[in-house]
Amino acid sequence: MDEAFGKKAVQVDYPSGRVSDYFGQSVFSLEKMKSYLSKTTFKTLSAAVEAGAPLTHDIAEEVAQGMKQWAIEMGATHYTHWFQPLTGGTAEKHDAFAEFNSDKQLIEEFSGKLLVQQEPDASSFPSGGIRNTFEARGYTAWDPASPAFVVGDTLCIPTIFISYTGEALDYKAPLLKALAAVDKNAVKVCNLFDEKVTKVFSYLGWEQEYFLVDGSLWAGRPDLMLTGRTLMGHDSAKNQQLEDHYFGHVPSRVLAFMTELEVEAHKLGIPVKTRHNEVAPNQYELAPIYEETNLAVDHNLLVMSVMRRVARRHGFRVVLHEKPFKGINGSGKHCNWSLGTDTGVNLLAPAKDAVGNLQFVTFVANVLKAVHTHNGLLKASISSATNAHRLGANEAPPAIISIFLGDELEGVVRAIIDGSKHKASDAVKMELGAAVLPTFIKDNPDRNRTSPFAFTGNKFEFRMPGSEVNLSDANMVLNTIVAKALSDFSDAVEGKKDFEKATRSYMKKVLTDHQRIIFNGDNYSEEWPKEAARRGLLNLKSTPEALPQYVAEESIEVFNEFRVLSRAEVESRYEVKLDHYSKKINIEGLTTARLARRNYLPAIIEFSTAVANSIEAKEDAGVEAPRAEKDLLKKLNACIDAIYEGAALLEEEIQGAAATVDSLEKAQAFCTRVLPAMQNVREAV
Ligand code: ADP
Ligand code: MG
Numbered sequence: 313m314d315e316a317f318g319k320k321a322v323q324v325d326y327p328s329g330r331v332s333d334y335f336g337q338s339v340f341s342l343e344k345m346k347s348y349l350s351k352t353t354f355k356t357l358s359a360a361v362e363a364g365a366p367l368t369h370d371i372a373e374e375v376a377q378g379m380k381q382w383a384i385e386m387g388a389t390h391y392t393h394w395f396q397p398l399t400g401g402t403a404e405k406h407d408a409f410a411e412f413n414s415d416k417q418l419i420e421e422f423s424g425k426l427l428v429q430q431e432p433d434a435s436s437f438p439s440g441g442i443r444n445t446f447e448a449r450g451y452t453a454w455d456p457a458s459p460a461f462v463v464g465d466t467l468c469i470p471t472i473f474i475s476y477t478g479e480a481l482d483y484k485a486p487l488l489k490a491l492a493a494v495d496k497n498a499v500k501v502c503n504l505f506d507e508k509v510t511k512v513f514s515y516l517g518w519e520q521e522y523f524l525v526d527g528s529l530w531a532g533r534p535d536l537m538l539t540g541r542t543l544m545g546h547d548s549a550k551n552q553q554l555e556d557h558y559f560g561h562v563p564s565r566v567l568a569f570m571t572e573l574e575v576e577a578h579k580l581g582i583p584v585k586t587r588h589n590e591v592a593p594n595q596y597e598l599a600p601i602y603e604e605t606n607l608a609v610d611h612n613l614l615v616m617s618v619m620r621r622v623a624r625r626h627g628f629r630v631v632l633h634e635k636p637f638k639g640i641n642g643s644g645k646h647c648n649w650s651l652g653t654d655t656g657v658n659l660l661a662p663a664k665d666a667v668g669n670l671q672f673v674t675f676v677a678n679v680l681k682a683v684h685t686h687n688g689l690l691k692a693s694i695s696s697a698t699n700a701h702r703l704g705a706n707e708a709p710p711a712i713i714s715i716f717l718g719d720e721l722e723g724v725v726r727a728i729i730d731g732s733k734h735k736a737s738d739a740v741k742m743e744l745g746a747a748v749l750p751t752f753i754k755d756n757p758d759r760n761r762t763s764p765f766a767f768t769g770n771k772f773e774f775r776m777p778g779s780e781v782n783l784s785d786a787n788m789v790l791n792t793i794v795a796k797a798l799s800d801f802s803d804a805v806e807g808k809k810d811f812e813k814a815t816r817s818y819m820k821k822v823l824t825d826h827q828r829i830i831f832n833g834d835n836y837s838e839e840w841p842k843e844a845a846r847r848g849l850l851n852l853k854s855t856p857e858a859l860p861q862y863v864a865e866e867s868i869e870v871f872n873e874f875r876v877l878s879r880a881e882v883e884s885r886y887e888v889k890l891d892h893y894s895k896k897i898n899i900e901g902l903t904t905a906r907l908a909r910r911n912y913l914p915a916i917i918e919f920s921t922a923v924a925n926s927i928e929a930k931e932d933a934g935v936e937a938p939r940a941e942k943d944l945l946k947k948l949n950a951c952i953d954a955i956y957e958g959a960a961l962l963e964e965e966i967q968g969a970a971a972t973v974d975s976l977e978k979a980q981a982f983c984t985r986v987l988p989a990m991q992n993v994r995e996a997v
Contacts, residue, residue, distance in 0.1 A: 321568040322626045327575060336581035340382055340460040348378030361456045364492060372424030379460055380409065380422040383467035391422060391467040393430045393452040396483040397437040398888045400782050402613050403473075405432050406466055427469065429453050434473070434481060438891065440884030442479050449476045455484060458610045461580050470610055479881050483784035484606075486876050490788040491605055493795035493874035498651055498659065500802045501678075504811060505671045511654040514791050515771075517602030518612050519586075521643035521779050522619065523595050523631040524566060530629040535907060539900045540633035540698065540780075543990070544907060544997050547639035552592050560589045566596065569626040573598070576618050582611040591707075592640035602648060605791070609783045612645070634778040635701030642702040643779035647786060650771035651675065651794075661770035670815060673724065677822045678797035679772060680715060683765060684829035686793040686870065687713040688850050688861030691776070693789040695858035696889070697896035699778035704853055709764030709775045712844045712851045714831035716763035722832060728816070729823050762835035792876050799873075855893050856979040862886045890975040897982035901966045904990045908959040912997045913952065920948035954996035962989040 327334045336343075342358055349357065353374045360367060367375065383391065392404040411421035434450025451474050458470035473482035480486050491514050498512035530536055535543040562570065570587050577584045583601040590597050598615065602608065616632060623630040635642035651659040657668075659675045683690060691713055695703075704711040717725060760766055766773045777786050801818060808814035828847040833840065841851055852858035861867060863886045871877040877885070923945045927937040966989075969981035 321565040322572075324568050324572045324575070326571070327579075331578050334575075335578045335583075338386065338462045338579045339581040340379055340462075341581065342459070344382060345375075345378060348382050349374060353378075357456065364457055364488065364495075367428055367454055367456050369424065369428065372428045374424070376422050376424040376427040379427065379467065379469075380420065383460075383462055384409070384420060386462045386467075387465060388462050388467045389465045391426070391469065393432070393454075393471040394468040395452050395471045395473040396613065396782060396784060397473060397481065398440070398483065398885065399438060400780070400892075402617065403432075403437070404466075404468065405430075427454060430471070432473075434475065437473075437481060438888045439475070439481050440887030440891070442475060442481070442880060442884040450474065450481050451476070455488065455606070457488075457604075457606055459581070461614075463580070479884070480877065483782050483788070484609075486881070487609065487784040487788045487791075488606060489874070489876045490791040490795070493876060494651065494791040494798070497795040497798040497802065498675075501674065501798050502653055502657075502659070502671070504802065504805065504815075505667060506653075506655065506657075508655050509653045509657075512659070513652050513654070514605040514787070515602045515648075515650045515652055516605040516608035516783065516787060517600065517648035517771075518608060518783060519597055519599040519644075519646040519648070520612065520615060521590055521595060521597045521645065523592070523636055523643065524569065524623065524628045525594065525631055527624070527627045527629050530631075534911075535903055536631070536636065538903050539896075540631065541636045541701075541900075542638070543900060543904050544912065544994060545638075548593075551640045555591075557589050557593050557595070558591045562587070562589060562596075565626065566628075569622060569628060570596070570598075572625070573615075573619055573622045576622060577615055580611075580614060580618070582615055584615070590641070590643075592637070592642075595641065595643065602650075605649075605787050609787060612783055632780040634696075634698045634780060641707045644702060644708055644775060645777045645779050645781060645783065647774040647777055647783060647790075648768070648771050649774060649787070649790060658770050660767075660772065670812065673728070673819060674801065674815060675798075676717075676721065676767070677725075677819050677826075678801055679794055680829055681800075681822050681826045682790075682793040682797040683713065683715055684826040685797070686789070686866065687829065688852065688858070688864060689793065689867040689870075690774075690786070690789055691850065691852050692858045692860075692862040692867075692889075693786045694776045694778065694781065695852070695855045696778060696781065697855060697893045697900075698780055699776075700855045702778060703776060709762070710835050710840065711853045712835070712841065712849055713764050713776075713829070714835065714844065714849065715772075715829050716760040716766040716832055717830055718760070718767055718832065721767055722830060725823050725827065725830070728819050729827065731820065760832065760835075763831070764835065788876065792870055792874055795874055796870050854983050856890070856976065856983045859886060859889050859893070859979070860976065862889065887975055890979045893979045894969070894975070894982045897986055898966060898970060901962055901982075901986045901990055904993050905959045905962045905966070908955050908962075908993050908997060913955055913959075916948055916952055916955070920945055920952065923948065951996055955993060958989070958993040958996050962986070962993055965989040 342361065345357065346354055353371045356371050357367065357375060390406040390408050392406045394402060394404050397403050409420040409422050410418050413419045430452045431449050432452060452471035455470050455472055460467060460469045462468070472485040472488065474485055475481050494514055495512050499509055502509035502512060525536070533542060535541065574584050583603065584598055585601050586599040588597055600611065603611065619630045632643070634644070653659065659671065662672055663669045702708040764774070764776050766775070774786065774790065777783060804818050805811060805814040828849065831840070844851060852861065863882055868879050868882050871882050872879065923941055927941050927945065930937040965985045969978060969986050972978040972981050
């Protein structure tokens with residue numbers, strides 16, 4: 313993309329000094345608070361942050377003054393509560409620091425009250441019917457675990473967003489509750505092994521894939537602009553067949569974009585680390601060092617918006633849709649997930665001693681149980697109109713959720729199930745004593761790129777989430793269902809005299825019951841769906857098939873048990889997801905029909921007229937027109953009819969689907985009637 317379109321790489325103003333000099337420069341971190349707050353306030357606040365507790369009103373005033381002073385020094389004139397409505401993006405409403413004082417003079421003002429809580433009008437955000445428009449008030453409240461930051465002239469304060477009656481209207485509030493649930497229940501389990509553990513963190517390392525498109529080409533594609541993907545067109549003769557893009561040389565114009573993006577991200581305290589070309593032409597990836605899940609999710613959302621802004625400066629548009637172009641790879645956002653203790657132990661990494669490994673196997677087994685029991689819910693959490701193009705195609709995980717453990721770990725699991733001594737393979741020496749538990753000698757480097765949920769040595773990698781998604785939902789579900797499995801486990805073994813024996817027999821039962829979720833083979837193979845069906849695993853291909861899992865009784869129960877979401881909240885989220893799906897396909901359908909009628913049909917009519925004129929001119933001149941021209945004309949005529957009729961049929965289907973009252977039936981109609989009608993038009997064009 314270097315020389316194309318006459319665009320040269322934009323010069324980036326690098327900050328002087330090393331990354332460590334400006335990393336986090338735009339963030340009001342705990343470190344900075346030290347110099348803006350009194351000692352006692354700082355102590356109270358950092359204790360609240362550590363405990364995940366909300367800010368108390370008595371220190372809010374001082375924190376607000378300190379934050380304002382810092383922000384003004386950073387050049388900020390405005391502040392906003394930065395929150396995550398169910399649209400999937402982020403929302404902000406900027407207010408200036410300006411107030412009149414008693415002498416009617418304008419001064420910079422910001423109070424503790426404004427820091428802690430705001431009341432934006434919530435009526436235009438999706439709520440799935442939870443909030444009547446006449447009770448439009450919503451509250452945003454600061455989440456001190458995610459520090460405030462300055463973007464441009466605005467101080468951004470990460471907040472949760474709830475309704476007047478306390479229901480969550482956002483993604484952050486339930487995520488925080490899920491993280492608290494997994495913390496509490498994992499600590500309980502850890503304490504059976506080690507009493508010193510007082511906190512367990514959930515960690516997330518995301519890998520953001522994206523496309524870059526030249527801005528002028530993007531502007532020439534209404535379908536890309538309106539729907540995020542191209543609806544018409546054919547494969548390029550050269551796409552990714554030569555496999556020459558993946559990890560290839562980054563073009564200088566793109567590199568300039570990446571460099572500026574990294575600088576901006578680093579200033580915001582986002583530890584981005586890896587950048588490279590992805591499989592498809594003009595597809596790239598950005599990944600940070602993993603962080604605590606709440607912060608990692610905020611940082612991913614922030615990165616997506618910084619990307620959009622920086623791309624424009626470089627004459628690009630960043631395309632985050634999961635499948636912008638047919639025929640080449642789509643984009644995902646892998647979630648690398650683990651749990652770790654405040655004593656520094658990664659609970660998903662094999663240990664050096666037998667007790668540590670018993671703990672490790674306990675956590676792995678409980679993850680298996682959680683993912684198997686709630687695989688439909690997990691699938692629903694990442695299902696959307698856009699991600700549906702990716703899952704199940706031969707490039708991304710299939711629609712079936714299974715877990716890859718690798719030979720070593722699966723060997724251990726089999727040995728526990730069979731009660732036999734684990735036979736270490738030649739390559740790896742792992743000992744599984746009869747009385748003691750496995751002692752891993754070697755890390756597990758196994759890789760299976762086709763698995764949707766893979767053990768990768770010291771973490772699980774969940775590969776289904778799409779590139780565009782807010783990762784809160786998937787991580788909220790994952791941490792909640794794992795909390796449930798851990799809670800069942802501690803209930804079963806607590807107080808048992810021989811704890812190790814009780815644990816081993818519990819593990820044996822859990823692994824026997826849930827081994828069906830383990831699949832180390834090729835997830836893209838034709839045999840796997842058949843095998844999965846025999847195992848009774850769900851194969852939810854379309855989004856309307858997957859979403860009802862969100863409101864399945866087991867899902868509602870697990871959300872309720874850990875107070876992550878109430879029944880009303882789960883149901884409202886389900887409604888929002890269905891509604892979002894229908895609206896997305898509706899927009900695509902309308903765009904397809906209008907493009908067909910207003911762009912393609914006139915162009916084809918014009919071309920076919922030119923061919924007809926040519927035939928006529930030749931016959932008038934006394935020679936027979938070439939058969940090719942006549943054939944072409946016939947074909948064009950047939951296409952004109954097909955497009956015209958196809959567009960009419962599509963519009964009819966859209967109307968029918970849009971008029972459906974029940975929201976699930978509506979989504980089904982868009983899926984099974986509108987999508988094929990769109991495909992028809994697309995083929996004719
Ligand atoms: P890949 O080969 O898939 O690119 P990497 O090992 O480079 O895998 O890691 C990808 C992501 O996983 C990075 O964001 C990294 O920080 C994150 N990661 C590494 N260890 C952990 C862990 N224990 N928990 C969560 N994420 C992790
Ligand atoms: Mg990966």
